[in-house]
């Protein structure tokens with residue numbers, strides 16, 4: 001079985017729901033529910049990969065605090081190897097507070113450990129133990145971002161295949177430095193808005209084609225419309241599943257895991273892998289939270305059968 005390595009940000013999500021109104025300064029509101037869950041795009045993708053059936057290790061950093069313990073415990077509970085998670089007493093574990101309303105949510109993030117991992121923390125000599133490297137949220141991973149080209153170059157040199165999800169840039173600067181890492185990325189996995197911002201293109205196929213001049217294969221997530229993939233001038237499109245949406249948190253991470261599992265681990269051709277990834281995304285939007293009650297690969301295949 002192939003071994004996957006996810007390197008990335010780690011944090012908890014504190015989700016407050018059932019609020020009677022928007023918050024007002026100077027007032028106290030009672031909420032109906034509160035939940036603490038494992039946050040982080042990279043960790044949610046790792047969770048999906050492990051549930052699908054992959055062997056996954058995580059390299060990252062947490063603070064020496066209760067939230068850090070929780071994060072490591074959650075990764076382990078999901079069967080993800082955590083020997084590469086550093087506990088650093090000089091930082092605090094990152095936190096995202098989500099005020100969740102039926103129509104949308106407001107997020108507040110304390111970066112802490114999310115931004116703290118650096119290239120010098122990573123034992124690049126151990127990369128050769130793995131078959132594939134994935135990372136995400138490059139604009140949040142502020143310390144690691146300048147080191148990404150060197151990390152991905154080292155992974156390629158060690159014989160790994162690689163994937164990267166840019167994620168959203170909260171500062172909306174969309175720095176061109178992402179183009180320095182793309183030549184070492186086999187599968188680049190932005191969503192539609194991210195691909196358009198990164199390239200400045202007006203049209204998604206144009207954006208994907210431009211990005212594929214740098215990266216191997218570009219896979220763009222198109223929300224309920226599904227996804228498209230582009231490599232060497234060839235474009236594939238796969239429609240999404242018309243499911244009833246409950247909560248879209250983590251749909252992109254579920255999609256990434258589905259694509260990597262189907263294509264990189266199982267060797268399914270790109271159109272079939274896109275379909276499998278769309279099924280994972282669709283399943284994710286029908287359940288609350290980013291990584292609760294995750295399906296096995298057989299369960300995703302059964303979901304696809306049901307929809308045929």
Ligand SMILES: Nc1ncnc2c1ncn2[C@@H]1O[C@H](COP(=O)(O)OP(=O)(O)OP(=O)(O)O)[C@@H](O)[C@H]1O
Pocket residue numbers: 190191192220221222223224225226227240241242243245248249250251252253255277278279280281282285
């Ligand atoms: N409303 C929906 N109906 C069906 N499938 C969906 C829906 N929204 C998302 N998906 C599935 O999930 C995948 C990823 O969703 P999306 O395009 O929103 O990615 P994203 O913006 O990166 O998500 P995230 O917010 O998790 O980062 C889509 O490609 C699709 O397969």
Ligand SMILES: [Mg+2]
Pocket residue numbers: 165167168191252253
């Ligand atoms: Mg995303």
